[in-house]
Amino acid sequence: MDERFFFHALKVNEDICIGCSHCMNACPTEAIRIWNGKANIDDNLCVDCGECERVCPVKAIYVEDNSFDDIYKFKYRVALIPSVFVGQFPENIKASQVYSVMHQIGFTHVYELERAVGVLNDAILEYQDKEGNELPIISSFCPAIVRLVQVKYPSLVDNILKLVTPSDFAAAFYKKKLIDEGIPEEDIGLFYITPCAAKIAAIKSPVGAKKSLVDGVINLNKLFNKVYREIKNGNTNSSIIPEPTVTHAYKLRWSLTHGEASRVKGRTIAVDGIANVMEFLEIIENEEVSGIDYLECRACKEGCAGGILNKENRFLVVERLKKRIERNSEKKRKIISSGIAKYKSYLEKEMKVGEIEPRSMMMLDTDMHTAMLKMEESERIQHRLPGIDCGACGAPTCRALSEDIVKGDATLSHCVFVQKVLMKKGEINMDTAFSIIDKIWGEKIVRGTIIKRKK
Template sequence: MEKLPFYHALKVVENVCIGCTHCMNVCPTKAIRVKSGIADIDKYACVDCGECLKACPVNAIIVEQDDFNQIFSFKQRVALLPTVLLGQFPDGVSEVQVYEEIKDLGFTHVYEVDGAVGVLSDATKKYMHKHNQERPFISSFCPAVVRLIQVRFPGLVDNIIQLKPVIDISAQFYRKKLEDKGYTQDEIGIFYITPCAAKIASVKSPVGEEELLIDGVINMDFIYNKVLLSIKQNNKEAKKYPENIHMSRRSIEWSLTNGEASQYSGRCLAIDEIHNVIAFLDKLENEEITDVDFLELRACDRSCAGGVLSTENRFIAIERLRKRAAWYHRNKPVIMEEKEIEEYKPYLLEHISINKVEPRSILSLDSDMMIAMDKMKKIQRIMKVLPGIDCGACGAPKCKVLAEDIVQGKAKMTQCVFLQKMLTKEELITPQESFDISEGTWGKERFEKKTIKNR
């Protein structure tokens, strides 16, 4: 059956893109090509990690979000917050202020998703004990990593823990809580405030889940700017959180690097930043690394604090969150939020499993082994002709990627500028034909720039 494309939150604004190749060169899954002078993202290969967004010098790549006014379609409007949002605000802004400002925007309820950590942590320990032979266990926390494994390391999909992440557990908890108060499904709207593009994609097309648990996604930078502007304009004083509704230290640190890995026994490793993750998974797949029990893998540098929709410096955000966690640890307040979710624990555990994550390899040349081997030989022959300098002038990030595209019928040999010169020299193609090929890759406008005359 033909694979359906992932939903993607990252979009290219074509009339802004200058076809500079920055995004193409940083993409960890080689999902980007330049065609007609515009970046083109392969919907089957992209994992929504956001590296392209960070690299774009002209902001031609954006992260789509739902229309904020959509929240008013519901009587009960729940804002699910990543704890890392609290680390974005200056020290003078308290948690209760952030909560109140978000409610003033139109939400009726605010809940930090990491309040569900206790439920997931206990379920994970039981899962690892039951499936002991499937080590190393890989956390399903980061949707960009889950998709990365699907498309680039399909042999490791069985190692992904088949449990919902805290976002989905929190959504399920709050929806059930409101239903128990008499509200209908149609009256309840659950909205996640996301620090990254990958979580938008996972909400819209969840991996291993058939049910959509969240009604909409709002970018964290949008909410941050709205909240901070309101606080500054109204000169609102910081208010302290009542001492009986704090989260635990474990919950606050969950989305930071080593937040998960520190909770389990055995050899547990935490790796962040997607290129580091890829390098590690390469070694794991090649069995260069063994005897690992649990892997916490995060696509962003310093985990969610480094999300592409974060506004604060990731190191400062981490410092703030660790200070918050340390204060709670010292003062040991009553954790009312986590006690409340404990009441729903049997229900949540009953619905915590996800289906097996299916591989979606982009490296497979063909489902028929004989055809795939023949294509591999063709790639090797093409590589002997290509210059091997990975200049990107063909519109592909590397010579090997161009060779793979050629074999798959997605590109032509003549896209290589070096081969164009050779063929032109041998009079096998005309200079005009060579020019037309380059124009097809880089667009007409790039060759129509006017010369600036000296004055």
């Protein structure tokens, strides 16, 4: 295959990275190695969950998003915002106020994508009624989870719900709606405001779907700062009458943990946090439990409120969404339709997902016989490594190093303990040991430290 299978939104800024290995130890798929003093992310293993970004002490890991000015390439600029975006703002700021500032800073339309949840919810219930589904159905909502299943749990790819996410439904609906209003398609720019990296990757290279309808992805955190500054400066133009906001409680809760599981049929389980999800998928893969109909998995704890691009603490975002739901019900606010119901059959036809390919990346070699030889060799090596998983070799564990060695990506002397032994025996001299260390930690960093110490 020529094109890269996975586009990745998470990148390492090599000018900032200090090769400290925090990200390497946090990565759930062991996709990171430290080489030449910099973190390297393996494109085939990374699922864009963002755990590396959370732990980076120098903010060297960033997401590749669109610049805000990209919206001006279009005459009609639609912001598709997730409800957690509104949850970033202090309680005294209302959703309608956020909407109206969004217009002020350049969007012509603001659509809270949870409004599309109703159509998706119906589609899921219909899907559950179909014969021959692999159970449990695993939600397709979180793109990091879809990729995790492909890479680490390939036998479960058929369990993934073959329906697109609320944001895809929202994008398809809004585009069609504007076209039906007489706006030429090329004038419409759809911009998704993302709380995480995985969503960017999913939009740039969708799994099992055609090209995404979204024209750009904007970092939620950056947009929050832009909008909040306007509000703080009192620049709220009251003459702008924004679109109606979401009022259905279940829609507002959809992206949070249990939001989806509580709205589908049968025995459902909601798991959040990528480590918890991995633990659960192991159980499912072994068929240690049976009788679960629907599995909602979210890579981030507290669902999208825990996405790495949220400015606010996840628990506060959840609390604010809950309060927003309470306020809506207290005021008995009239539910104003966004008109999506009319497009239901169109959307259901358009929004099916094709086959999701397994993308097993755990193997030592594509040929089984060779893989067996490599495994035996790697075990032989592993038993000779200290087993303390110090990470000084640039691999997250002694086992990972032993596998890197048999794959030809590292050598035994990368292990600092082995180096010590070799030096004692006179097998390698100090210079050779130093040059190995330089290769892992980067010459510049090593030299920099020495110079600093001299001062």
